[in-house]
Amino acid sequence: MKQMLMHVNGEMLQTAVLENGRLVEFFMEKSKASSLVGNVYKGRVVNVLPGMQAAFVDVGLAKNAFLYIDELLHPHLEKQPAEKPLIQNMVKPGQELLVQVMKEPLGGKGARVTTHFSLPGRFLVYMPNADYIGVSKKINSESERSRLRAIGEKLRELEEGIILRTAAGAESELSLHADVAGLREIWQSISERSVEASAPSELHREAGLMRRAVRDTLTMDIDEIWIDNAERFEEASALLEEMTPQLRERLKCFESRQGNSLFDTYRVTEQVTRAFERKIQLTCGGHLIWEVTEALTVIDVNTGRFIGTSGLEDTVFRTNMEAADEIARLLRVRDVGGIIIIDFIDMEQDNHREQVMQRLVEKARNDQTKCTILGWTKLGLIEMTRKKARENAVHQLIERCESCGAHIK
Numbered sequence: 001m002k003q004m005l006m007h008v009n010g011e012m013l014q015t016a017v018l019e020n021g022r023l024v025e026f027f028m029e030k031s032k033a034s035s036l037v038g039n040v041y042k043g044r045v046v047n048v049l050p051g052m053q054a055a056f057v058d059v060g061l062a063k064n065a066f067l068y069i070d071e072l073l074h075p076h077l078e079k080q081p082a083e084k085p086l087i088q089n090m091v092k093p094g095q096e097l098l099v100q101v102m103k104e105p106l107g108g109k110g111a112r113v114t115t116h117f118s119l120p121g122r123f124l125v126y127m128p129n130a131d132y133i134g135v136s137k138k139i140n141s142e143s144e145r146s147r148l149r150a151i152g153e154k155l156r157e158l159e160e161g162i163i164l165r166t167a168a169g170a171e172s173e174l175s176l177h178a179d180v181a182g183l184r185e186i187w188q189s190i191s192e193r194s195v196e197a198s199a200p201s202e203l204h205r206e207a208g209l210m211r212r213a214v215r216d217t218l219t220m221d222i223d224e225i226w227i228d229n230a231e232r233f234e235e236a237s238a239l240l241e242e243m244t245p246q247l248r249e250r251l252k253c254f255e256s257r258q259g260n261s262l263f264d265t266y267r268v269t270e271q272v273t274r275a276f277e278r279k280i281q282l283t284c285g286g287h288l289i290w291e292v293t294e295a296l297t298v299i300d301v302n303t304g305r306f307i308g309t310s311g312l313e314d315t316v317f318r319t320n321m322e323a324a325d326e327i328a329r330l331l332r333v334r335d336v337g338g339i340i341i342i343d344f345i346d347m348e349q350d351n352h353r354e355q356v357m358q359r360l361v362e363k364a365r366n367d368q369t370k371c372t373i374l375g376w377t378k379l380g381l382i383e384m385t386r387k388k389a390r391e392n393a394v395h396q397l398i399e400r401c402e403s404c405g406a407h408i409k
Contacts, residue, residue: 001018001019001020001021001223001224002017002018002019002020002221002222002223002224003017003018003222003223003224003225003226003266004016004017004018004213004217004218004222004224004225004226005017005018005226005227005262005263005266005268006210006213006225006226006227006228006229006232006236006262007227007228007261007262007263007268008227008228008229008232011030012028012029012030013028013029013030013208013209013210013232014026014027014028014263015027015028015209015213015217016263016266016268016272017217017222018266018268021266021267022271022329023268023271023272023275023329023333024329024332024333024366025217025332025333026268026272026275026332026333026334026335027209027213027217027335028209029208029209035104035206035208035209035212036061036101036104036105036111036206037101037102037103037104037206038100038101038119038120038204038205038206038207039100039101039202039204039205039206040098040099040100040101040117040190040202040203040204041059041060041065041098041099041100041101041113041200041201041202041203042059042096042097042098042194042197042198042199042200042201042203043057043058043059043060043065043096043097043098043099043113043199043200044057044058044094044095044096044097044199044200045057045058045091045092045093045094045095045096045097046058046064046093047093048087048088048091048092048093049087050086050087050088052087053068053069053084053086053087054066054067054068054069054087055067055087055091056110057097057099057113058199058200059099059101059111059113059200059202060200060201060202061105061110061111062105062110063105063109063110063111064110065099065101065110065111065112065113066109066110066111066112066113067091067097067099067112067113067114067115068112069084069085069087069090070084071102071112071113071114071115071116072087072090072091072115074129074131075116075127075129075130075131075161076130076131076132076161079131096199097115097199098115098117098190098194098203099113099114099115100113100114100115100116100117100118101113102114102116103388106388107294116129116130117129117187118130118163119183119186119187120165120215120216121179121180121182121183121215122165122167122179122215122243122244123164123165123167123168123171123175123176123179124152124162124163124164124165124168124176124179124180124183125162125163125165126160126161126162126180126183126184126187127160127161127162127163128159128160128161128184128187129159129160129161130159130160130161131159131160131161132161133149133152133153133156133161133162133163133164134161134162134163134164135148135149135152135163135164136163136164136165136166136168136169138166138365139164139166139168139169141169144169144170148164148168148169148176149164151164151173151176152164152176154173155173155176155177155180156180157184160184162180164176166219167219186204189204190203190204210232210235210236210239211239214236214239214240214243214244215239215243216368217368218240218244218247220246220247222247222250223250224250224252225240225247225250225251225252226252226253226254226262226266227251227252227253227254227262228253228254228256228261228262230253233251233253236251237251272333275330275333275334276334277290278290278291280326280330281304282304282319282322282323282326283322284318284319284322285303285304286301286302286303286304286319286322286323287302287304288300288301288302288323288326288327288330289302290330295338295339296338296339296340296341297336297338297339297340297341298340298341298343299327299340299341299342299343300343301319301320301323301342301343301344301345302319302345303315303316303319303345313347313348313349313352316345316346316347316352317347317349317352317355317356319345320344320345320347320352320356321355321356321359323344324344324356324359324360324363325359325363327342327360328360328363328364328366328367329363331364331367331371331386332366332367332369335369336386337369337386337387337388338385338386338388339383339384339385340383340384340385340386341381341382341383342360342381342382342384343380343381344356344380344381344382346380353376357373357375357376357382360373360382360384361373364384367386369386369387370386370387371384371385371386371387372384372385372386
């Protein structure tokens, strides 16, 4: 049983995804402080930094946005020059430029922007200047990948790029055509507005959490969709009718049962609290220690009170295998981004080390956010990265003490 739960708390919308009652994804967003990722701006170059091969662009936010040289080159890798040009030869201070936010302002840094524009739809991502076709790696069937690639080539116009998303699997050409046509209209509207707009100005705002949840997270394997607010229920109903009408009957409006909220009824509140603890217990008796720093996330695996029955190596292996499952789940729940270092318990057998890494790779395939697992280091640590675009949920749930830097819930 897979369920999506949407809890409305004043201006905050919280979305949880459960698999057999277990929390696997969690998102939250304030309606008045929606995400900036995906927004398109007409900006003005403030200054160019030759030593960093980057520029700062005023897009009208509190801090100037950061534009790296790679984000100015052609989005199709095969069309990029063998040697990167100098940033000062590509943009000048005072120059007006169309850019899209690819990473939220995080900590003391401004937003990171790109000229590689992309507009996500229900079944595909439309890229007006990319000039290539891509198919989600999560679509395993070669025949289906070939079918989708052929449809993509037929749908795209000169210089356009299209990435067929996982949701495109088994969809008709008509559905995919409607999706790309709608996104093409949005881009044409952005282009037309950019001609008259003065810099800095916002030309396009990415969808809020409700639309993004329906568009990006809602899949055919979701059995139930619950929402506990009548007004938002109508909004969700309209979005489902527009994007995925076959799932409309699975949407239900939650009414409080004996005073319990939606999240309390399905134990989401309890699971979120445990997921964001520094020390996380494993079922076997072991535990994780989860540390977040400015530069990276460090996860330490310990056997704790688990002593096993067949010897030390078996105890360690079983603890590490369960830890791999739990870490993959918690990375999604906590929406961790950036560099991640995992210190599994030392194992003597190479095949055990390989099985632990493969388990982590396998579980990471369920993650909609791109994960790259680099493998074991010489010190016996696992290195991996997870794409970082929006503010980590932990920063919205936990405040940092201004005096000592400690986390305050």
